[in-house]
Amino acid sequence: MIAGGLVVWFIFEYVMHRFLFHLKSGNRHIDALVWMMHTNHHIQPSHRLRTLMPLSVSLPLAALFELGAIAVFGLATGTALMAGFVLGYFIYDLTHYACHNFEMKSPWAARVKRHHLKHHYVSDEHNFSITVPFIDSLFSTRD
Incomplete structure (x- = not known):
């Protein structure tokens, strides 16, 4: 169940980033919320306070x-699924923060960083997954 929660997180991360964090609704209130959640990060991608989701948002959502x-799943199964989901979130947050704030020298880490930074500096319509770039290949959004 923990592995299932990880898989759910990785798909959730992609869907949220692609469809919510880049939403252009035309409604000024919704667009202001999207700007506060994510667009401001694109304006200042390496701002240390904009590379992590604030605890005031992430803890209530969790x-x-x-x-x-x-x-939906009962105490044992639901808690195990959430353990994997939260683990995926921690992996995402650490990876995202590292992509913007650290040199990432290992071949794997350098590929992940390059994949994500293309999203910021080449095309924000590609490379939505941060922790598992392969997901962008599955959905034909990899640049």
Whole structure:
């Protein structure tokens, strides 16, 4: 179940980044919310305070997701799924922060960083997955 939660996170990360964080609704209130959540990060991609989701957002969302997972799957299975989901979130946050703030010298880390920075500096309509770039290949959004 923990591995399942990781898989769910990696797909969730891609879908949220592609369809919510780059949403252009035409509604000024929705667009302002999207700007606050993500567009400001594209304006200043290496700003240290804009490369992590604030705890004031991530903790309440995690609590809601946990309650939902328990309601749907029961206590043991829901908690195990959420453990994998939260682990995926930590991997994402650490990877994203590192991409913007550290040299990443290992061949794997350098590829992940290059993949993500193309999203910022080449085309923000490609390379939505940060932790698992292969997902962009699956959905034909890899640059």
